[in-house]
Amino acid sequence: MILLDTHLVLWAALQPQRLPAKAAKLLGSRDADASFSVASLWEVAIKTSLGRPDFNVNAAELRRWLLSERFTELPIAPGHVLKVAHLPWHHRDPFDRLLVAQAQVEGATLWTADATLKAYGRTVKSLV
Numbered sequence: 001m002i003l004l005d006t007h008l009v010l011w012a013a014l015q016p017q018r019l020p021a022k023a024a025k026l027l028g029s030r031d032a033d034a035s036f037s038v039a040s041l042w043e044v045a046i047k048t049s050l051g052r053p054d055f056n057v058n059a060a061e062l063r064r065w066l067l068s069e070r071f072t073e074l075p076i077a078p079g080h081v082l083k084v085a086h087l088p089w090h091h092r093d094p095f096d097r098l099l100v101a102q103a104q105v106e107g108a109t110l111w112t113a114d115a116t117l118k119a120y121g122r123t124v125k126s127l128v
Contacts, residue, residue, distance in 0.1 A: 001033050002026065003074060003103050005112040006040040006095060008127070010057065013065050020127040023111060035072040037102055042076075043095040079105050090119035100124065 004012065004023075011018040012027055019027070026032050041063055047055035067073065076098070083101035084094075091097060096117060103110035103123045110117065110124045118126045 001035055001072070001106060001108040003035045003037060003099065003106070003108040003110045004040075004071075005099055005110060005114065005117075006043050007113045008111055009036045009040050009062070009066065010044070010055075011113075012069075013062055014057070020113070023127055032070075033072075035074045035108065036066050037074045037099055038076050039095055039098045039102065074102060074106065074108075076102070077105075087120070091116050 008019065008023055012023075016024065027034055041059045044055055044057050044062060045059040048057055048059065063073070080098060080102045083105050084097050087097055087101060091100070091114075096112075096114065099110055099112075100117065100120050100123060102108070104120075108123075110120075112124060112126055113128050115126050115128050117124045
């Protein structure tokens with residue numbers, strides 16, 4: 001399973017031309033096993049409510065679009081939350097840390113546009 005980070009989710013929905021070529025090819029495939037996390041929806045909702053101009057997105061509409069495009073929704077489970085406590089502090093963003101934990105617990109690969117996350121090893125594939 002491939003888990004997309006929040007930036008890739010937003011780019012897929014709103015700015016597909018910004019997707020790295022490999023991500024665009026995967027997401028255009030009928031056989032894509034691409035997922036998004038409820039944590040990404042949570043991040044979008046919080047940052048939109050704070051008035052962040054780079055997160056001017058309705059989380060409910062984003063979720064509807066993702067599901068209509070056959071993305072799999074990954075809920076936040078207790079095991080994901082507990083795993084965060086054992087991650088090294090390569091990254092400080094709580095949403096990104098939760099995405100890394102989810103990928104590790106689920107045996108997924110987190111695709112990201114954030115090069116800092118590469119420090120988490122094989123679980124993360126940086127597309128930049």
